Amino acid sequence: MIDSPRNPEAETAPAPWWAWCGTRELTATDRRNLRRFNFWALAWMAAWVAATFAVRFWGERLGPAAWLLAAVPILLGVAAIVSYWQFLRHADELLRLIQLEALALGFGSGAVFMVSYRLLERLGAPTLDTSDPLLVMVVAWAIGQWLAARRYMGGGRG
Amino acid sequence: MKNRLRVLRAERAWSQAEVAERLGVSRQTINAVETGRYDPSLPLAFGLARLFAHPIEEIFDPDGAGPRAEDPAG
Numbered sequence: 001m002i003d004s005p006r007n008p009e010a011e012t013a014p015a016p017w018w019a020w021c022g023t024r025e026l027t028a029t030d031r032r033n034l035r036r037f038n039f040w041a042l043a044w045m046a047a048w049v050a051a052t053f054a055v056r057f058w059g060e061r062l063g064p065a066a067w068l069l070a071a072v073p074i075l076l077g078v079a080a081i082v083s084y085w086q087f088l089r090h091a092d093e094l095l096r097l098i099q100l101e102a103l104a105l106g107f108g109s110g111a112v113f114m115v116s117y118r119l120l121e122r123l124g125a126p127t128l129d130t131s132d133p134l135l136v137m138v139v140a141w142a143i144g145q146w147l148a149a150r151r152y153m154g155g156g157r158g
Numbered sequence: 159m160k161n162r163l164r165v166l167r168a169e170r171a172w173s174q175a176e177v178a179e180r181l182g183v184s185r186q187t188i189n190a191v192e193t194g195r196y197d198p199s200l201p202l203a204f205g206l207a208r209l210f211a212h213p214i215e216e217i218f219d220p221d222g223a224g225p226r227a228e229d230p231a232g
Contacts, residue, residue, distance in 0.1 A: 027184050093199050094187040152190045 030095060033087035040080035048073040098148040106141030110134070160219045163192045166210045181205045 026034065051069050059066050088099055114133040121127055167177060174192070178185040183202060190196035191206075198206065207214045 025184055025186050027178075027182065029182075030184070092184040092187055093202060094184065094190055094196055097196070152195050153186055154190075154193065154195060 026095070027092050030087070030091055033083070033090060037080065037083040037087050040076060040083045044073055044076040044080045047076045094152055098145060098152060101148040102141050102144030105144030105147070106137045109140035110137030159197050160194055161191065162212075162217050163188070163206065163210075166212065166217065167192075170210075177206075177209065180209060 051073050054062065054069055055066050062069065088096055091099065110133045113136045117125065117128060117133075163177075167174070174188045175185045178188045181188075181202065187196070187198075187202075191198045191202075203214050203218065207217055210217060
């Protein structure tokens with residue numbers, strides 16, 4: 001309980017920046033919402049892989065059902081977005097700030113890359129697939145989380 | 159923004175985890191506020207004020223001149 005006297009210095013050290021990669025430092029609400037997001041994100045990815053293979057190999061045989069099959073990962077993707085949205089809305093305020101800064105870096109990097117690379121392509125750079133900026137966004141998002149967590153969590157120093 | 163959280167917490171022998179649990183935030187949030195790395199939201203600042211039974215301005219020093227209660231000049 002809060003009224004029981006305990007050593008206040010026992011748990012004062014900031015966790016290292018990577019502590020939030022796990023769930024130990026999360027609140028119970030964040031843990032639950034993150035689990036929910038992870039579930040939908042994994043379901044989306046699995047459905048996308050399955051639908052891609054099915055459409056590629058049996059697309060003609062499936063006929064109109066292929067459209068339904070392609071709609072499944074879209075619906076699961078929307079569920080993943082909604083669950084991430086809910087996670088963010090109810091997240092611990094420091095975690096929300098870290099995510100906001102990471103999203104800004106991820107989205108901004110993806111947008112700049114997408115627009116700028118067209119120019120580089122004209123100069124002779126290899127042509128990229130339209131989904132490649134997604135990789136830039138995800139990597140920049142991860143880097144953004146690392147940078148923001150280091151900034152607010154102090155890199156493990158006391 | 160400087161604050162007196164560490165002192166107030168020590169007076170009551172509360173851990174950061176206990177304060178965090180009481181306010182529904184993570185321990186890292188309390189730690190970041192305490193060390194001045196992060197300025198809390200208004201609801202969290204009010205929550206801290208209520209928890210420690212002190213007005214907000216006695217806990218937080220927006221001028222960053224240092225903890226008011228520890229200033230012998232008053």
